[in-house]
Structures are given as C-alpha cells and as structure tokens.
Amino acid sequence: MQRILKKVRCFNPEILKTAANLTVACLISGCVIALVYFITEPLTEKNRVKYVQDAMQSLIPDASSFSPIKNHANWYKAVRGNKITGYIMRVKTMGYGGKIMILAAADTNGRMLDYSILEHNETPGLGDRADKQNFRRQFRGKAIDQLVVVKIHDPDKIDALSGATITSNAVTYGIRTELEKLISYLQTNKEDK
Structure with a gap:
C-alpha cells in the first residue's frame, strides 16, 4: 500500500x-x-453546381436550358426554345481506382453525342485517359449496340485504352447501361422525345 x-x-x-x-x-x-x-x-456547393452546368453546356452547346426529367433525378432534357435537342444522364460506375462520375449526352434518337468525366480516381497516365478526346471521340454517334469495348481495332466499336481495359469497360458499361434505360424511357414517354 x-x-x-x-x-x-x-x-x-x-x-x-x-x-x-x-x-x-x-x-x-x-x-x-x-x-x-x-x-x-x-x-x-455553388461551384460544384456551376461545374456540372458548364459540363452539360459543353456536351450539348446548342441547348439554352436543361430541365430535370420527372422521376429520374439524374437525367436532364436539353431544350432550345420548345424543342428537345438531347438528353444528359449522370452515370456512376466503378473503375480500376474506384467510383467514376460521368455526364453522358445522347441525341433524341438515343445515339451518343459525347460524355465528360466529372470525378475519378483512375491511375494517372493510364485510366485517366478515358477523359481525353481520343477516347471520347469513339463514342460520338454510336448507337447502343456499338457501345462495346474491343482490344483489336474495330471502327464500329470502342477501342480499349492500352493498360486501362478495366477503366475502358467501366466507362463504356456505365454509359451503355444508362443509355439503355433512357431509350426504354423514351419509348414509353413520347412527350419527352
């Protein structure tokens, strides 16, 4: 003690x-x-919203406004005057480095216009090339059945990024999946076409 x-x-x-x-x-x-x-x-938050709006405008430059589509929180109609000029979809997918957030644009016929990656953690110099023009250019004008990644060049498909096949597949799969939903929605909702 x-x-x-x-x-x-x-x-x-x-x-x-x-x-x-x-x-x-x-x-x-x-x-x-x-x-x-x-x-x-x-x-x-204000800057984040402006960044997304600027990205939407760059994807469909002739649109004067973007309005949300009812019951689809991540979809927007691109409108000029009273005419719908296209659609923007927010896409979430998983790449090699984790979550990838994408804005994808489609025309009124469901063909791809372009996309922009908002956020990602892909490997610099490899997976981050998915946001470069050389890769994005392949998506322009493609129909849904053409959104398939290939390792051997095919002008009607999407060439995988060398060293970043997982990222190539993730971006393509995410966009294709969301585009399928949009096309299905447009077939049942003619007023939004």
Whole structure:
C-alpha cells in the first residue's frame, strides 16, 4: 500500500498541465476547422453546381436550358426554345481506382453525342485517359449496340485504352447501361422525345 502512495506522490503536475494544453489546442483546432467548413461549404456547393452546368453546356452547346426529367433525378432534357435537342444522364460506375462520375449526352434518337468525366480516381497516365478526346471521340454517334469495348481495332466499336481495359469497360458499361434505360424511357414517354 505504501508503494502505491509513493507512486501517487511522485505524480508530476507538468503532465496534467501538458495534457490540458493539448486538449485545449485540439478543441480550438477542431472549432476552427468546423468554422472554415461551414463558411466554405455553400461556396463549394455553388461551384460544384456551376461545374456540372458548364459540363452539360459543353456536351450539348446548342441547348439554352436543361430541365430535370420527372422521376429520374439524374437525367436532364436539353431544350432550345420548345424543342428537345438531347438528353444528359449522370452515370456512376466503378473503375480500376474506384467510383467514376460521368455526364453522358445522347441525341433524341438515343445515339451518343459525347460524355465528360466529372470525378475519378483512375491511375494517372493510364485510366485517366478515358477523359481525353481520343477516347471520347469513339463514342460520338454510336448507337447502343456499338457501345462495346474491343482490344483489336474495330471502327464500329470502342477501342480499349492500352493498360486501362478495366477503366475502358467501366466507362463504356456505365454509359451503355444508362443509355439503355433512357431509350426504354423514351419509348414509353413520347412527350419527352
């Protein structure tokens, strides 16, 4: 028992002081980080929305506005005057590096116009080439049955990116799947065509 009391008496008050200082520093740092987050989050969201709108406009430049399609939160009609000029679909797919977010544009007949990758974690120099013009160009004007990745060149299909077949397949599969849903929707909803 005396041994325990000796250890307690040897307790250094500097340790308690240091622990208290570190706790206060952590609390202040946490509050500052939270404050910065709450101040910048609305601006970040505003910039994110503008980025998506600019990407939509670049995919269908002749559209004067984009309106959401009822019951399809990730689809938009591209409109000029009273005429629908195309459709934009948000596509989520899984690539080699994880989630890939894409905006894909189709004409009123369900053919691909173009796409833009909004976010990805693909390998630099390999999978990230899926957002370059050389790869994107292959999708333009393609019908749904032509959205197939091949390793040997075929002008009617999509050539895989060398060293990034998983990314090529992911982008193509994601776009094809969403395009199939859009075509099915348009066949049953003629007023949106």
